[in-house]
Amino acid sequence: MKKIIIIALCNFSVIILGQKPVFAEANLKSVTLYEQSAELYSNTSFRVSKGSSEVVITNIAQNIDESTIKIGSKSKVSILTYRFTTDENFYKVELDKKNPQHKIVLDSISLMEKKLKDLDFRKTALSNSINILDKNQTINSGSTSYSKELEKLIDYYQKKRTELSVELDQAETSYSVVSEKLDKLRTKFDLNNQELEKYPKGKLVLQISSDDSAEVTLDIKYSIREALWKPYYDVVIPDINSKTQLLYKAMVRQNSGLDWKNVELHLVSGYPNVRKQIPSLSPWSLFYQEPVVTHTPGMQADKVENYYASAVQEKSVADVALVGSSISRNQLNVAYDLKDFYTILSNNQDNSINLDRTEIPATYTYYSIPRVDRTVYLIAELDNLDKYNLINAEANVIFENTNVGKTTLNAENTENKLLLTLGDDKRISVKREMIKDKTMEKSISSSNKEQQFAYQFTIRNNKSEKIKLRIKDRIPVSQDKQIIITLINKGGATYNEETGELTWDVILNANETKKMEFSFKVNSLKNRVVLGL
Structure with a gap:
């Protein structure tokens, strides 16, 4: 009885281990893109048999944060384990056949290999036929109809050998063409999709348990870093x-290693709330410091x-x-939900x-x-x-x-x-000059002096249309009661007394020249030097 139980368990193990993996491709549906990361949402469907099944899900980004992977399903199955891999050799042959981009090239390679094999057989057959023809050229010279048989033999030999040689030459030419195409296809495949659409290396490997054979639908969510x-x-x-x-x-x-094709795109200002903590309040201390003399x-x-x-x-x-x-x-971010689908x-x-x-x-x-x-x-x-x-x-x-x-x-x-x-605009010129005969300095008392400054603008419009020109200048503003600054002539400008700013809004006709001037005076102590004038 014990032997029967052991045999049954062994047979059950062989069945589980002998089951082929289930392959499925994730369909990327939407992307929530933050300023320096993104969350990807995919789904996929496949069928599993009763019991435990290994499921390999492809079309997953390769540069992902594995700690953010979330897999959900409304199907009546249990996801026992899951892991992420970018191993290119993991089920390489099986996945290459299922990869729609690889399958096109693999099918073409198989077709070219079959053609090459058939042409090789034909070349061998034609070459052997020519050898047989070349070795069987003798006839019985004692025959009374020797000359007629010889003539027939020569005609047959020439005709047949020519036909065989032409066919052999065509077969060799076809062989070379097919061989060249096969080399290109193999190179194309070995270049890992450089001439094809990029296919992602990321794969999710799941162990799923089901009480019955069932159709399974999974929702997959994960984050990537290389997006912004x-x-x-x-x-x-x-x-x-x-x-x-x-x-x-x-x-x-x-x-990310995964092309986003025709997906819903949601743009979010800011960053996802991952690994963030409120700041702590550091101690605040007061202490004396030696005074530093500065100029x-x-x-x-x-x-x-x-x-x-x-x-x-x-x-x-x-x-x-x-x-x-x-x-x-919301209280943290602003999100933009785009109406169209994007690639x-x-x-x-x-x-x-x-x-x-x-x-x-x-x-x-x-x-x-x-x-x-x-x-x-x-x-x-x-x-x-x-x-x-x-x-x-x-x-x-x-x-x-x-x-x-x-x-x-x-x-x-x-x-x-x-x-x-x-x-x-080089066609409009502005020149600012000091008016020398209105710029002077004089003594107004034993301790005070007065300095007067005057400036003139010369503006010229060389354009063929009227223009509006704004010119700005300013006079100094005193921060010392012993320095008194007075605006003498503002020249039609708007004057801001707090800042000393002067603003002219001038209308110039085509090819017109205008002149404006302004002046101010500074009353200060004789024995002090006023800097900045």
């Missing part, structure tokens, strides 16, 4: 008579430096952004996706700060930016179908205004 997206903008201005077109876009790239530059030098920085800042470019449709927000290949190359478009009215003005730079810039001014949802992003500025530069959007811009620099 970032928002950016194209600010398109066709000409100075058109509205500004604001194009909100996403730059997407991935190198403090003069007040007026500081103001000149601040002026220059402010002037340069006025010339810098900012930008705005507009988010797309189908937006959902993103695993080649680590940028793919641009259009998210939204809007038009913003713009005012176009020529702009110059001749104290810093005599160049005249064309500026597009956009107002009422609080009507649009803004995010921090890089932007390309495109004017008259030419990319004139890049800028960065500052979503925290509190001025509700945006200045875009579109380029400089």
Whole structure:
């Protein structure tokens, strides 16, 4: 009785071990793409027999975070174990036959090999036939009809050998052609799909237990690291008579080892909440430190430096952004659910996706700060930016179908205004000169002196149309009660007393020249040097 039980158990083990693995291919359905990672959602279906089955699921990305793998099923089966592998030799032959890209080449190789074998047989048969023909050329010379038989033999030999030689030559030519095709196919296959579509190396190996033969459907979710997206903008201005077109876009790239074909794409700002912890509060201690003696530059030098920085800042470019449709927000992230299906290949190359478009009215003005730079810039001014949802992003500025530069959007811009620099115009000239006969210094008391400064702008419009030009300058602002600064002539400018800034908005007709001037005076102590003038 014991022997019977042992035999039965052995037979059962042989059945389990002898079962062939079940192969299935995962179908990638959707991707949730974060700024530097992604979550992939796939499903697959296959049939298993009663008992325990090994299931090999292909079409899995190779660069994945194994700790994030989640497998679920509503089928009445038990997933005993699962593991991830990128081993290329794992069931290589079986998977090559099931790989639709490999199968095309393998079938062609098998067909060429059969043709080559048939041609080899034919070449051998033709060659042997020619040898037999060459060895059987004699006839009985004593025959009374010797000459007639000889003539027949020669005719037959010539005709038959010619036929066989032609057929042999054709067979050898065909053999060479087929052999060359076979070599190319083998090379094509050995190059691991370099001339075919890239096939992923990732595989999931599952051990599944089922009480009956059943159709199984699995949902598979995992995360990958080598994927990212970032928002950016194209600010398109066709000409100075058109509205500004604001194009909100996403730059997407991935190198997961799996091509994303016709998938739902969800873009999420921020990062997945993985391995994050709240910060701890460190101790805060107070202590004495020995004083350090430092050199403090003069007040007026500081103001000149601040002026220059402010002037340069006025010339810098900012930008705005507009988010797309189908937006959902939670307390941590903003998600964009795209309506179309997308294909993103695993080649680590940028793919641009259009998210939204809007038009913003713009005012176009020529702009110059001749104290810093005599160049005249064309500026597009956009107002009422609080009507649009803004995010921090890089932007390309495109004017008259030419990319004139890049800028960065500052979503925290509190001025509700945006200045875009579109380029400089050499046909408008601005010159700033000191008026010498109005620039002087004189004593007004035993302890005080007065210095007066005067400057003139000469502006010329060499264009064939009217323009609006904004010019900025400023006079110094005193931070010392003993230094008194007074604006004498603002020359028609708008004056900001707190900052000392002067602004002229000038209309210039075609080929017109205008001149403006401004002046100010500084009252200070005689025995002190005022820096920055």
